[in-house]
Amino acid sequence: MRLSRDAVHALAGEYVLGTLRGRARRRFEALARSDRDVSAVLERWEDALTPLADRVVPVVPPARVWSAIEARTAPAESPRGFWSSLAFWRSFGLLAGGLASVLFAAFIWFSPQRAPDAGAFVAVLTSSDAAPRVVVSMQARDALLIRVVKPWAGVEGKSLELWALPAGGMPRSLGLVRNQGETRLVLAATDPRLEAMTALAVSLEPGGGSPTGRPTGPILCSGVVASLRNT
Amino acid sequence: MTQEPGQARLESLLARSALRDRAAFAELYRAAGAKLFAVSLRIVRERGLAEEALQDSFVNIWNHAADYSRERAAPMTWMAAIVRNRSLDIARRSREEPDIDDALTQGLADEGASPEREVAERASAHRLRDCLGKLEAEQRQTIALAFYHGLTHSELAGHLRRPLGTVKTHIRRGLLKLKDCLMRGEAMAERG
Numbered sequence: 001m002r003l004s005r006d007a008v009h010a011l012a013g014e015y016v017l018g019t020l021r022g023r024a025r026r027r028f029e030a031l032a033r034s035d036r037d038v039s040a041v042l043e044r045w046e047d048a049l050t051p052l053a054d055r056v057v058p059v060v061p062p063a064r065v066w067s068a069i070e071a072r073t074a075p076a077e078s079p080r081g082f083w084s085s086l087a088f089w090r091s092f093g094l095l096a097g098g099l100a101s102v103l104f105a106a107f108i109w110f111s112p113q114r115a116p117d118a119g120a121f122v123a124v125l126t127s128s129d130a131a132p133r134v135v136v137s138m139q140a141r142d143a144l145l146i147r148v149v150k151p152w153a154g155v156e157g158k159s160l161e162l163w164a165l166p167a168g169g170m171p172r173s174l175g176l177v178r179n180q181g182e183t184r185l186v187l188a189a190t191d192p193r194l195e196a197m198t199a200l201a202v203s204l205e206p207g208g209g210s211p212t213g214r215p216t217g218p219i220l221c222s223g224v225v226a227s228l229r230n231t
Numbered sequence: 232m233t234q235e236p237g238q239a240r241l242e243s244l245l246a247r248s249a250l251r252d253r254a255a256f257a258e259l260y261r262a263a264g265a266k267l268f269a270v271s272l273r274i275v276r277e278r279g280l281a282e283e284a285l286q287d288s289f290v291n292i293w294n295h296a297a298d299y300s301r302e303r304a305a306p307m308t309w310m311a312a313i314v315r316n317r318s319l320d321i322a323r324r325s326r327e328e329p330d331i332d333d334a335l336t337q338g339l340a341d342e343g344a345s346p347e348r349e350v351a352e353r354a355s356a357h358r359l360r361d362c363l364g365k366l367e368a369e370q371r372q373t374i375a376l377a378f379y380h381g382l383t384h385s386e387l388a389g390h391l392r393r394p395l396g397t398v399k400t401h402i403r404r405g406l407l408k409l410k411d412c413l414m415r416g417e418a419m420a421e422r423g
Contacts (some may be wrong), residue, residue, distance in 0.1 A: 060268070066264070073293045145336075
């Protein structure tokens with residue numbers, strides 16, 4: 001069936017206006033998809049009438065709408081636990097990749113000029129406001145150096161615990177970290193706790209460390225691990 | 232960050248969203264969400280349904296950001312069309328029976344808040360406003376009610392206390408008159 005030009009305009013106008021309903025609306029949508037002339041007319045009506053909508057008084061939608069949109073548009077990831085959830089990665093500033101790579105480059109630049117050992121890595125751990133708080137590096141084969149850039153206030157009587165986060169699975173404790181200066185943890189580059197590690201995090205735990213072997217307190221900072229060797 | 236989202240800024244946010252830039256998409260939502268929520272709210276008339284429409288629409292905007300073309304429409308027009316379409320779908324699903332709520336009835340009783348005046352005052356495109364002004368009062372009111380509140384023909388008939396056929400005629404003639412007026416301007420004429 002061939003519609004007259006006036007009929008196409010009338011239908012397109014009513015479609016955009018919203019008075020074309022039900023099956024007629026669906027049929028017209030299908031027609032516009034298959035007929036370029038019809039879709040051109042429809043586009044012109046949308047352009048002509050929709051600016052009316054631009055001048056309504058805004059109403060702020062509740063926050064849950066954005067949370068739902070975010071969840072529905074999140075990239076699909078295979079493991080779905082807390083440690084791999086989008087909220088976790090976002091909350092702790094792992095997406096502050098730009099900053100981390102600048103620090104990473106600076107770290108490499110000022111490091112002694114020698115080829116790094118196998119398993120050597122560096123990670124800049126940032127807090128939720130993307131501020132770098134801890135730099136973790138492993139350059140020798142048997143020691144992890146943890147440097148607290150900015151100590152936490154009000155954590156007396158509690159312990160900071162460093163965790164290795166594998167690509168899927170539970171975090172593994174690497175040990176306790178002093179809330180200032182440098183801490184050196186003896187750890188072999190081949191230690192199984194470092195296997196498949198993609199990120200590091202520091203949590204706040206009761207004095208002496210987590211009683212359960214898993215993080216129990218808030219995550220203070222976290223960051224992705226960058227390997228120092230291309231192999 | 233300006234309060235009034237500039238067109239160039241929205242275009243850039245849409246383009247970055249098409250490249251899967253989540254921060255840009257979040258900013259796009261902050262810039263346009265409240266206006267689009269208001270557009271939907273008027274059509275579906277329930278906050279819960281408007282939330283659903285806004286949610287679905289932004290998922291669509293994210294998925295189809297790459298299809299947006301600045302030659303065709305302003306970014307707000309493009310997004311508003313998506314929101315209106317989704318809202319009309321949801322309104323139809325939830326509202327088979329004519330049901331004019333109190334807020335709308337009050338809005339019409341109050342001259343200052345009438346959709347007709349809204350059209351006259353708030354139309355962003357001057358030409359559109361001018362052309363709407365050239366319609367007969369009843370045609371204009373019918374078109375404004377349909378556009379802003381997503382009313383069906385029979386809802387409009389019930390609300391305006393007019394026979395269904397009269398309402399349909401008002402809309403059809405009003406739209407064609409509007410088209411002729413707009414075509415005399417450059418907006419519609421430049422593309423045939």
